[in-house]
Amino acid sequence: MELSRFLAILAVILPLAYGAPTQATTNLHPEILAAMKRDLGLDAEQATARVARDLKATDIIEQLRSSVGESFAGAWIAEDGETLNVGVTDEALAADVTAAGATPAIMANSLSKLQQAQLALNNMHNDQVQTFNTASTDTGVAAYYVDVAANKLVLEALPGSIAEAEELAKQVGLTESEFEVRTVEEMPTTFATVQGGDAYLINQSSRCSIGFSVTTGFVTAGHCGGVGATATTTSGETLGSFSGRVFPGSADMAFVRTTSGHSLTGYINNYSGGRLPVSGSTAAAVGSSICRSGSTTGVYCGTVRSLGATVNYSQGSVTGLTQTSVCAEPGDSGGSFYSGSQAQGVTSGGSGNCSKGGTTYFQPVNEILSTYGLTLVRA
Numbered sequence: 245m246e247l248s249r250f251l252a253i254l255a256v257i258l259p260l261a262y263g264a265p266t267q268a269t270t271n272l273h274p275e276i277l278a279a280m281k282r283d284l285g286l287d288a289e290q291a292t293a294r295v296a297r298d299l300k301a302t303d304i305i306e307q308l309r310s311s312v313g314e315s316f317a318g319a320w321i322a323e324d325g326e327t328l329n330v331g332v333t334d335e336a337l338a339a340d341v342t343a344a345g346a347t348p349a350i351m352a353n354s355l356s357k358l359q360q361a362q363l364a365l366n367n368m369h370n371d372q373v374q375t376f377n378t379a380s381t382d383t384g385v386a387a388y389y390v391d392v393a394a395n396k397l398v399l400e401a402l403p404g405s406i407a408e409a410e411e412l413a414k415q416v417g418l419t420e421s422e423f424e425v426r427t428v429e430e431m432p433t434t435f436a437t438v439q440g441g442d443a444y445l446i447n448q449s450s451r452c453s454i455g456f457s458v459t460t461g462f463v464t465a466g467h468c469g470g471v472g473a474t475a476t477t478t479s480g481e482t483l484g485s486f487s488g489r490v491f492p493g494s495a496d497m498a499f500v501r502t503t504s505g506h507s508l509t510g511y512i513n514n515y516s517g518g519r520l521p522v523s524g525s526t527a528a529a530v531g532s533s534i535c536r537s538g539s540t541t542g543v544y545c546g547t548v549r550s551l552g553a554t555v556n557y558s559q560g561s562v563t564g565l566t567q568t569s570v571c572a573e574p575g576d577s578g579g580s581f582y583s584g585s586q587a588q589g590v591t592s593g594g595s596g597n598c599s600k601g602g603t604t605y606f607q608p609v610n611e612i613l614s615t616y617g618l619t620l621v622r623a
């Protein structure tokens with residue numbers, strides 16, 4: 245039995261020059277094109293060009309991150325999907341940004357400065373939870389992350405917890421110009437569920453979605469099951485067991501080591517009869533288009549909003565997640581996030597749903613691969 249029929253869809257495109265590609269040498273799968281048209285308003289030509297630019301942007305960002313050093317203030321693709329902005333704190337480096345093919349933005353705060361403030365906030369929050377034996381959600385602060393375009397640390401809080409969020413920011417030494425509190429309607433939750441569905445079951449009970457095949461099994465979300473838990477098909481056939489798991493804390497990731505007899509392929513199912521190959525795992529930049537596939541809702545797309553977010557679930561805080569505008573629902577947990585043919589991560593949790601829209605976070609796949617010494621299966 246092939247595990248590919250449990251996994252989400254990926255598409256194949258070749259990277260082109262950033263800006264305005266003259267043509268795409270391959271096409272995205274019709275299922276992905278339909279999702280990007282529905283969720284991002286892009287026709288086939290626009291969607292293919294957008295994914296190509298997103299991939300090229302990653303190369304430019306990493307080049308500049310290295311060359312400008314501590315002056316690097318983050319990077320993001322503008323809402324038009326065409327302009328790559330790179331922030332620097334030293335105006336003298338603006339010419340270097342332009343020469344690399346991006347648009348410079350002079351910022352007051354370096355990315356490392358804001359990330360250090362976020363780390364201090366993580367530590368303080370965890371100390372409070374342990375000291376007072378409270379849930380991570382009791383503060384009413386849903387998440388915090390660096391908004392690179394705003395050049396601020398953003399704290400998301402319930403309407404009645406604005407003052408608490410502001411006080412937290414000030415306690416880690418942030419001034420009013422360095423942070424922003426944004427209101428959210430509900431606290432984030434993980435997306436595991438106890439209902440049945442065409443995915444995999446944990447101990448014949450809760451349901452999650454498979455993320456990506458690796459040479460010895462598959463990766464998924466850590467909150468789906470603990471080490472030793474059994475993963476089976478919905479028909480009861482054993483897939484394997486959870487060999488490694490981190491949740492909550494520094495990640496929401498798990499590795500299921502499969503038993504013999506399963507064909508581990510670099511393809512994933514779109515729940516409508518099609519499949520597309522995985523060709524790599526190059527991380528997408530802020531502002532990039534991104535899609536998700538899961539066993540409850542199928543394929544939905546959006547954009548990357550922030551990297552390295554801290555999310556406060558009822559089970560505990562999780563750091564290092566990527567925030568997106570893609571929706572998800574219970575049962576989608578563990579499923580594939582991808583940009584073009586590049587694996588991005590596995591669905592963690594969020595808020596909202598696919599009827600009204602929502603925010604979803606994912607665990608970056610490259611961290612899972614490096615933590616457990618895994619090799620992604622490619623088509």
